Amino acid sequence: MSLRIVVCVKYVPDATGDRHFADDLTVDRDDVDGLLSELDEYAVEQALQIADEADDAEITVLTVGPEDAKDALRKALSMGADKAIHVEDDDLHGSDVMGTSLVLAKAIEKAGYDLVIAGMASTDGVMGVLPAILAERLGVPQVTLLSEVKVENGTVTGRRDGDSASETLEATLPALVSVTDQSGEARYPSFKGIMAAKKKPVESWDLEELEIEADEVGLEGSWTAVDSAAQRPARTAGTIVKDEGEGGKQLAGFLAEQKFI
Amino acid sequence: MAEVLVYVDHVDGAVRKPTLELLTLARRIGEPVAVALGAGADATAAVLAEHGAVKVLTADAPEFAEYLVVPKVDALQAAYEAVSPAAVLVPSSAEGKEIAARLAVRIGSGIITDAVDLEADDKGPVATQAAFAASFTTKSRVSKGTPVITVKPNSAPVEAAPAAGTVEALAVTFGALATGTRITGRTPRESTGRPELTEAAIVVSGGRGVNGAENFHIIEELADSLGAAVGASRAAVDAGWYPHCNQVGQTGKSVSPQLYIASGISGAIQHRAGMQTSKTIVAVNKDAEAPIFDLVDYGVVGDLFAVVPQLTEEIKVRKG
Numbered sequence: 001m002s003l004r005i006v007v008c009v010k011y012v013p014d015a016t017g018d019r020h021f022a023d024d025l026t027v028d029r030d031d032v033d034g035l036l037s038e039l040d041e042y043a044v045e046q047a048l049q050i051a052d053e054a055d056d057a058e059i060t061v062l063t064v065g066p067e068d069a070k071d072a073l074r075k076a077l078s079m080g081a082d083k084a085i086h087v088e089d090d091d092l093h094g095s096d097v098m099g100t101s102l103v104l105a106k107a108i109e110k111a112g113y114d115l116v117i118a119g120m121a122s123t124d125g126v127m128g129v130l131p132a133i134l135a136e137r138l139g140v141p142q143v144t145l146l147s148e149v150k151v152e153n154g155t156v157t158g159r160r161d162g163d164s165a166s167e168t169l170e171a172t173l174p175a176l177v178s179v180t181d182q183s184g185e186a187r188y189p190s191f192k193g194i195m196a197a198k199k200k201p202v203e204s205w206d207l208e209e210l211e212i213e214a215d216e217v218g219l220e221g222s223w224t225a226v227d228s229a230a231q232r233p234a235r236t237a238g239t240i241v242k243d244e245g246e247g248g249k250q251l252a253g254f255l256a257e258q259k260f261i
Numbered sequence: 262m263a264e265v266l267v268y269v270d271h272v273d274g275a276v277r278k279p280t281l282e283l284l285t286l287a288r289r290i291g292e293p294v295a296v297a298l299g300a301g302a303d304a305t306a307a308v309l310a311e312h313g314a315v316k317v318l319t320a321d322a323p324e325f326a327e328y329l330v331v332p333k334v335d336a337l338q339a340a341y342e343a344v345s346p347a348a349v350l351v352p353s354s355a356e357g358k359e360i361a362a363r364l365a366v367r368i369g370s371g372i373i374t375d376a377v378d379l380e381a382d383d384k385g386p387v388a389t390q391a392a393f394a395a396s397f398t399t400k401s402r403v404s405k406g407t408p409v410i411t412v413k414p415n416s417a418p419v420e421a422a423p424a425a426g427t428v429e430a431l432a433v434t435f436g437a438l439a440t441g442t443r444i445t446g447r448t449p450r451e452s453t454g455r456p457e458l459t460e461a462a463i464v465v466s467g468g469r470g471v472n473g474a475e476n477f478h479i480i481e482e483l484a485d486s487l488g489a490a491v492g493a494s495r496a497a498v499d500a501g502w503y504p505h506c507n508q509v510g511q512t513g514k515s516v517s518p519q520l521y522i523a524s525g526i527s528g529a530i531q532h533r534a535g536m537q538t539s540k541t542i543v544a545v546n547k548d549a550e551a552p553i554f555d556l557v558d559y560g561v562v563g564d565l566f567a568v569v570p571q572l573t574e575e576i577k578v579r580k581g
Contacts, residue, residue, distance in 0.1 A: 015393075015394065015511070015530050015531065015534070016530055019393040019394075019396070020393070020397070021392075021397065021399075025399075038512075039512060096371065097362075097372065098365070098366070098371055098372070098405075101366075120512075123511060124393075126375075126511065126534075127358070127372075127374045127375070128355070128358055128374070129358050129359065129361070129362035129372060129374060130362075131359075132330065132358075132359035132362045132363050133362045133363065133365075133366055135363075136334075136362070136363040136366045136367065136438075137366060139438060140441070141438070141441030141442040142329065142330060142331070142359070142441070142442060143329070143442050144329075144330075144359065145355055147505075157445075160329075161505065161506060162355060162356065162450075163354065163355070163450070163457065163459075163506065164272065164449060164450055165447045165448060165449045165450055166447070166448045166450065167329075167444050167446065167447050167448075168444070168445045168446035168447075169329060169442055169443065169444060169445065170442070170443045170445050171441055171442045171443065175441075175442075180512070181512040182505050222371070222404065222405075223365075223370065223371025223372070223403065223404060223405040223406065224371040224372070224373055224401055224402065224403050224404055224405075225401060225402055225403075225404040226399055226400070226401045227387065227399075227400045227401060227402060228399065228400045229392065229397050229398070229399045229400075230397065230398050230399075231396060231397055232391075232395065232396055232397060232398055235542075235555070235556055235557075235558075238542075238554075238556075238557040238558040238559050238560060239558070239559050239560070240549075240554055240557070240559075240560040240561075240562060241559075241560070241561055241562070242549075242561075242562045242563065243561050243562060243563025243564065243567065243568050245567075246571075247545070247561040247562075247563045247567070247568040247571070248561075248567070248568045248569065248570070248571025248572035248573075248574070248575055249571060249572075249575045250561070251543065251545070251559060251561050251568065251572050252572050252575035252576055252579060254543070254558075254559045255520070255543070255576070256579060258520070258541060258558075260463065260487065260519075260520050260541075261487075261576055261579050261580060
């Protein structure tokens with residue numbers, strides 16, 4: 001029996017670029033190069049490892065985003081995923097996590113799945129709540145924030161390293177998993193992988209295909225509203241001293257002046 | 262006056278500081294009603310009352326300890342239905358955010374995470390957040406349903422404001438999803454005796470320049486002289502020099518202490534994302550060109566192996 005894995009990925013503005021907001025207070029995607037969110041690479045990697053261990057598995061990567069978001073899918077396909085689904089619709093512009101998760105949940109259900117894998121957070125919004133929301137929407141167990149994950153005989157097990165304890169978790173499939181950057185380094189696409197990715201199928205779905213009304217998503221349908229976004233004033237230049245033997249003592253003087261000592 | 266639900270983060274009845282900060286913020290919006298779950302929930306009431314909780318709803322059941330997240334969502338939802346609050350506030354821990362998120366879906370509400378401030382206006386609470394590695398500050402509101410907002414540690418002062426703190430048992434019925442993810446084992450993290458990283462008033466971090474696990478004691482000794490938490494950059498964690506739970510940055514913890522001391526950390530954007538909202542920033546680095554120096558209130562260009570031990574020694578002398 002084939003194990004159907006859906007990996008949710010996001011196309012995000014490169015964090016090393018000059019990220020800012022557009023006039024409508026959504027993320028400006030035009031001025032900064034986009035890429036597959038680094039934290040989602042770990043999700044793709046774990047999907048590939050789980051598929052390797054399974055008798056028969058198929059990995060579908062799924063994203064919701066504008067035309068450019070296909071780049072994120074291509075990267076995942078070149079790493080080794082089998083096929084891709086791109087949900088694209090003009091009415092999706094400005095969707096918040098509730099809207100996006102609604103679209104993802106409908107798309108995952110339409111695609112069919114035994115296991116959904118996501119990264120722990122996106123590297124742009126960094127909320128870290130999408131996996132839990134998806135599990136709630138899909139009505140399946142959430143096995144989240146795993147630094148180790150294994151799937152065997154219809155059961156997913158994993159380790160969740162929290163602040164106060166490290167927990168081992170177990171759930172039966174279908175289930176939703178999210179993985180951290182500790183789950184194992186993501187592989188680089190090989191040349192062969194990059195060539196093969198060009199031939200892999202990428203399906204495009206819009207809101208109508210998912211039976212979602214335009215007013216349930218997008219900026220207008222958003223569950224949250226941004227009133228303002230302001231660039232933080234640049235920090236005023238601090239004092240910088242070169243250590244010539246007394247650097248530690250000088251620093252202690254500063255800390256005392258600031259009442260930290 | 263409108264009631265505001267506050268989810269209580271506690272360890273066997275000992276309430277953690279971020280929850281007390283939430284009570285300060287909740288009082289700006291309405292009357293705080295606290296929800297404490299699990300073993301020791303009853304024991305939280307005194308301190309919650311001391312900080313402004315008019316009511317404390319408590320529940321304990323084996324499900325809270327044996328299954329992940331969802332039983333707590335069922336309980337918070339029961340509290341929501343019992344109270345009909347004007348807002349729900351939850352501490353921004355990993356688990357807190359997951360609980361808040363699932364509750365928001367169930368009650369058809371929007372969610373705002375990692376608020377660093379909260380104020381009331383006539384249309385409801387307005388949350389301040391930091392965006393894009395804290396290079397932007399945004400103000401947002403929940404526009405559908407009852408605002409569900411998670412708040413980062415160190416976002417408000419802890420203030421005494423004695424209130425009734427009447428304890429009431431909360432009736433919880435667990436749904437089918439509650440037992441979906443079983444917790445089959447739990448290894449408590451060994452206590453270092455140092456403050457929790459995200460809650461600490463002072464954080465001392467080491468990075469690539471520390472050059473080995475065996476040298477991290479230099480960072481720890483400085484931290485201990487200041488009563489600080491220890492952090493590490495991703496480079497130091499990936500090299501295996503320090504545990505991942507101490508990682509500060511985009512893929513680790515985000516901290517916002519009164520004082521942040523970075524040693525041997527260049528200040529890549531991923532690290533800055535996790536510490537840029539610190540009130541006072543200090544750095545020690547050999548490389549005068551390191552981007553961290555753009556952020557600092559005070560920087561020392563020098564070898565951390567000389568500067569940091571001297572600093573620790575001087576702090577000890579000054580503290581007597």
